[in-house]
Each structure stands twice: as C-alpha cells, then as structure tokens.
Amino acid sequence: MFIKLSGLSESMVHYMYTNVFEVVILDENFQIKERSKIDYIKQRRLLESNKFIDIEKEFAKKYEKLMFIGYKDDKLPNVVFSSDINKLESVTQKVTVDSKKLHNLACDVLDIKLIESVDKDNFIIQAVNSVDELTRSINTHVKRLREWYELYNIEMSKKYTDSLVFIEQIINSDEIITDTAFNKKDINEIKEFAKVIKKLIDAKVKQEEYLNEVMQQYCPNLFAIAGPSIGAHLIELAGSMKRLSRMPAQTIQLLGAEKALFKFLKKRSSKSPKYGILHEHPLVQHSQRKGACAKALADKIAICAKVDYFNGEFVGDKIYKSLEARFK
Amino acid sequence: MKKLFSGLVKEGYEIYSPNLLPGTTHFAEEKIQSFDGKEYRRWDPRSSKLCSGIVKGLKNFPFKNNTNTLYLGASHGYTVSFLSDICPNGRIYALDFAPRVLRDLLHTAKQRNNIIPIMGDAAQPQQYQSIVGSVDVLYQDVAQKNQVDMFLKNSAMYLKKGGVGILNVKARSEDVTKKPSEVFRDVKKQLSKKLTITDYIILSPFQEDHAMFVCKK
Numbered sequence: 451m452f453i454k455l456s457g458l459s460e461s462m463v464h465y466m467y468t469n470v471f472e473v474v475i476l477d478e479n480f481q482i483k484e485r486s487k488i489d490y491i492k493q494r495r496l497l498e499s500n501k502f503i504d505i506e507k508e509f510a511k512k513y514e515k516l517m518f519i520g521y522k523d524d525k526l527p528n529v530v531f532s533s534d535i536n537k538l539e540s541v542t543q544k545v546t547v548d549s550k551k552l553h554n555l556a557c558d559v560l561d562i563k564l565i566e567s568v569d570k571d572n573f574i575i576q577a578v579n580s581v582d583e584l585t586r587s588i589n590t591h592v593k594r595l596r597e598w599y600e601l602y603n604i605e606m607s608k609k610y611t612d613s614l615v616f617i618e619q620i621i622n623s624d625e626i627i628t629d630t631a632f633n634k635k636d637i638n639e640i641k642e643f644a645k646v647i648k649k650l651i652d653a654k655v656k657q658e659e660y661l662n663e664v665m666q667q668y669c670p671n672l673f674a675i676a677g678p679s680i681g682a683h684l685i686e687l688a689g690s691m692k693r694l695s696r697m698p699a700q701t702i703q704l705l706g707a708e709k710a711l712f713k714f715l716k717k718r719s720s721k722s723p724k725y726g727i728l729h730e731h732p733l734v735q736h737s738q739r740k741g742a743c744a745k746a747l748a749d750k751i752a753i754c755a756k757v758d759y760f761n762g763e764f765v766g767d768k769i770y771k772s773l774e775a776r777f778k
Numbered sequence: 779m780k781k782l783f784s785g786l787v788k789e790g791y792e793i794y795s796p797n798l799l800p801g802t803t804h805f806a807e808e809k810i811q812s813f814d815g816k817e818y819r820r821w822d823p824r825s826s827k828l829c830s831g832i833v834k835g836l837k838n839f840p841f842k843n844n845t846n847t848l849y850l851g852a853s854h855g856y857t858v859s860f861l862s863d864i865c866p867n868g869r870i871y872a873l874d875f876a877p878r879v880l881r882d883l884l885h886t887a888k889q890r891n892n893i894i895p896i897m898g899d900a901a902q903p904q905q906y907q908s909i910v911g912s913v914d915v916l917y918q919d920v921a922q923k924n925q926v927d928m929f930l931k932n933s934a935m936y937l938k939k940g941g942v943g944i945l946n947v948k949a950r951s952e953d954v955t956k957k958p959s960e961v962f963r964d965v966k967k968q969l970s971k972k973l974t975i976t977d978y979i980i981l982s983p984f985q986e987d988h989a990m991f992v993c994k995k
Contacts (some may be wrong), residue, residue, distance in 0.1 A: 538936075550891060560896070673995050
C-alpha cells in the first residue's frame with residue numbers, strides 16, 4: 451500500500467484543505483472542484499486535536515487518492531499528508547477567507563474558550579490572594595488606628611494588644627475625656643474608621659470560611675494534609691491543581707522559595723533552600739529536623755494532589771497520621 | 779518630526795505609530811499626540827521588544843500595509859495593537875495560551891478588525907492549522923524553554939518562501955545558569971541550520987538579557 455501511494459503520479463491526486471468555514475477539494479491544478487461548509491464552533495474539538503471530521507471522511511470515501519494540506523493524527527488509507535508550504539500557499543490563494551468573518555469567528559471561539567477555561571482552581575487562587583491582601587491592609591489600617599487613638603487615650607491602645615478587641619472597645623466606648631484637644635466630632639471620625647476596619651475583618655473571616663469549604667470539597671486530601679491556607683497557596687504557586695498534581699515532590703518542597711533557589715543555581719555560593727511555603731506547616735515548625743520533615747511532607751503532598759486531581763478515595767487522614775508519628 | 783518606514787514617525791527619541799482608531803487607547807499609560815492633523819500613539823520600547831529593536835537599529839522592517847503576520851506569544855496585546863496600526867489591510871494572527879492575558883487581548887481585538895485572536899499552544903502548530911493560512915512574517919516572543927524549536931516548527935509550517943521570521947530570545951527562560959551570550963551563540967547555531975540570519979540585535983538597555991534574531995526563509 452505504501453509503495454503504491456508514494457509512487458502515485460501527480461495527475462491522479464486531489465487536494466483536500468480545511469479552514470474554519472469549509473472543506474474544499476481541489477484538483478491537481480488547484481482548481482476548486484467541491485466545497486462543503488462546516489460549523490467550526492461545533493467541530494472545533496475534533497479539529498484542534500487533529501482528527502478527521504465527518505465531512506472530510508465522506509470526501510475521503512468519494513475520492514480515490516487525496517492529499518491533505520496540513521497534518522492529522524488520524525490515519526485514513528487513501529489520504530496522505532503534505533506540509534509543503536508552496537502547496538498551502540497556492541491553495542490559500544484560491545480558497546480565500548473573508549477577514550471580517552474570520553475575525554468575528556475567532557473572537558466568538560475565544561469567548562467560549564475563556565469561559566470554559568474557568569475552573570474551581572481559579573476561585574481558590576482568587577480567594578487565597580484576597581485573604582492575603584485583606585490581612586495586609588487590615589494590619590496597616592489597625593496600625594494607623596492605634597496611632598490616631600493614642601493621641602486621645604494612651605492606655606487603651608497599650609491595654610488591648612489584640613486588634614479585634616481593641617477595635618470593638620473603640621466602637622463601644624461612650625466616655626469622653628474632657629481635658630484633651632478632641633471634641634465629639636473628632637472622636638466620631640475615629641469610630642467610623644474603626645467600623646470600616648471591623649467590616650474588613652468580618653469579610654476576611656467569611657472568605658476564610660469559604661476557602662475552607664471549597665478546599666474541603668474540591669481537594670479533601672490536600673486539605674487534610676496541608677490545611678486550607680498552605681494547600682491553597684500551593685495551588686496558587688503551582689498555577690492550577692492540574693500542574694500541582696504533575697509536579698515532582700522536590701519541586702513542591704521548594705514552592706515559594708524560588709528566589710533562594712535561583713540564587714543558589716546561579717552563584718552556587720549560598721546553600722540550597724530546604725523549604726518554601728511548607729515552612730509554615732505546624733509539623734515542620736515543631737520538628738527538630740526541619741529539612742527532613744519538609745521533604746517527607748512534600749512527598750506526601752505530591753501523593754495527595756495526585757489522588758485529588760484524579761478523583762481517588764480519601765486517604766489524607768491516614769497519610770497525615772503516619773507523618774505525625776514520624777516527626778513528633 | 780522625522781518619517782520612518784511603514785508610516786512610523788520619530789519625534790526626538792520617541793517612536794509614534796498612526797492610530798487606526800482615532801480617539802481610542804487600549805492601555806492606561808498610552809500617550810496620544812497629533813502631527814499634521816493625524817493622530818499618533820506613542821510606542822514604548824520598554825514595553826515592546828519590536829520597538830526596542832527599531833530603536834536599536836533594525837535594518838529591514840518587514841511589516842507593510844498588507845502583511846499577514848503570525849504572532850506567537852501575543853500576551854496582553856501591546857505590540858499586537860501597534861502592528862494592527864502598521865498593517866491595516868493585513869491580518870495578525872495573535873496566539874497565546876494563558877487565559878488571563880487573553881482576556882485583555884480579546885478586548886483589544888474586538889475593537890480592531892485585523893487582529894485574529896487564537897488560544898493555542900505554539901509548541902503544537904497543528905492545533906491552529908485550520909485558522910492560519912500561509913503568512914509573510916512570523917514573529918515570536920515567548921518566555922519558555924525550547925523557543926528555537928518552536929520557532930523552526932512554525933516557520934516550516936506557515937512561513938512563505940522568502941518570508942521573514944523574527945525571534946526574540948529570552949536567555950533567562952532558556953537556561954538561568956548559563957550566560958546570555960552563550961545562549962545566544964547556541965541559538966544562532968541552531969537557527970542557521972534551517973534559515974539565514976540577516977540581523978542580530980541585543981535589546982539592552984530596554985530589555986535585559988534579550989536578543990532579536992531576524993531570519994529569512
């Protein structure tokens with residue numbers, strides 16, 4: 451069969467070319483013989499994965515010998531492929547595409563693809579980033595509030611070190627100290643500010659609860675072994691659950707320590723880092739052998755991520771207990 | 779004001795391109811200015827490698843009024859928007875694979891009829907064979923490993939004979955441990971097996987550790 455095809459004379463060949471609007475058959479002099487419209491949006495999965503679509507298969511039955519301009523992963527007995535740029539050029543000169551139509555179609559397809567690309571990962575990444583940013587901004591606001599309130603009442607700020615209690619005290623206090631430069635309007639301004647910070651803290655607590663819920667549902671094993679915060683940070687640093695599940699344990703161990711790692715790789719003068727974000731894990735923090743613990747933990751996280759991504763059974767509990775026994 | 783090639787204009791040290799859609803800008807830091815009653819957009823060499831190439835003395839500028847371009851690594855569409863100014867009658871197939879940046883690109887593309895946005899992986903050029911025909915210019919600006927392999931594959935599949943290929947190499951993505959000059963030497967060797975290199979520009983100080991290779995098929 452192969453010998454027959456390679457020895458086939460040019461005069462017998464018809465060319466087949468598929469663009470986003472139609473499948474076209476051309477004869478050996480690049481004259482259009484037949485064309486058939488296709489719906490690209492419906493067929494795009496097949497076309498993008500380089501499979502033959504139905505209309506192409508029909509044409510392949512109809513014509514004895516076909517040369518497809520382009521490349522397919524599929525094989526049909528009477529179709530050969532050509533990636534010759536000259537042939538593509540002469541075909542595209544005959545089979546022209548309207549620019550405006552092509553532009554509209556491309557925009558529509560991209561719209562659909564962007565909607566499809568949204569995953570539970572994206573929610574987790576956004577939520578964990580939002581929690582981080584809220585924490586940061588709450589800290590700066592509380593600092594400013596303390597500074598401001600200390601002008602009025604020094605003791606209170608020193609008495610309540612916990613920021614939430616401090617804010618609640620400010621909101622609830624009614625007494626007015628008379629021999630200060632403050633009048634009621636000045637104090638009210640501080641109180642309003644405290645209320646805003648209180649709302650931010652509430653929002654942060656709610657988002658953390660939401661993150662907990664989503665993580666427990668979406669990746670229970672990773673949640674069991676790494677906790678919501680570290681688990682979500684790992685997904686964020688890896689980019690997605692898919693990428694995390696395909697990462698080797700050594701890479702997971704050093705996620706979050708990229709700066710130190712590249713410094714080590716470039717200069718070789720500094721030592722290689724032992725852990726990145728895993729440093730915050732309670733097991734690592736309380737262990738005597740931090741490096742070994744981080745290594746073992748990363749190992750188990752790699753397993754858990756794989757189990758989660760491929761919808762396995764719940765094993766996170768068992769794995770965490772075995773780790774605890776080793777490092778406590 | 780001094781006229782450069784393909785409608786571009788140089789004023790002082792800055793490069794301006796004629797605005798295809800007068801009155802609209804796509805990026806917050808863009809600056810609009812008019813010369814001779816026509817509106818121009820400022821092209822920042824620090825944000826665009828093609829522009830820094832022009833500032834550093836690119837000899838043959840391949841983009842003309844009706845050039846068809848395949849742009850790999852379109853990102854947010856900064857350079858793409860200027861190419862769309864330069865080639866109003868051509869097509870720019872702008873390809874990227876990250877959803878985040880494609881959202882921005884789609885917004886730009888919807889306003890400009892000559893941009894055709896594609897979501898796809900440049901390492902697998904068969905993925906978009908039904909959308910892209912043969913092109914006059916292949917422009918690649920991706921920050922990944924194996925940039926040269928990708929470039930050669932795409933040029934074999936889509937670039938016309940006599941067409942121009944422009945490859946931006948980011949040495950730090952190719953290998954962080956090697957010196958940039960070593961990486962560029964390897965790239966040169968690999969490229970000259972299949973194509974003829976006509977120009978080689980190092981893009982510092984606008985882009986650190988980047989080089990631009992202009993090739994002819």
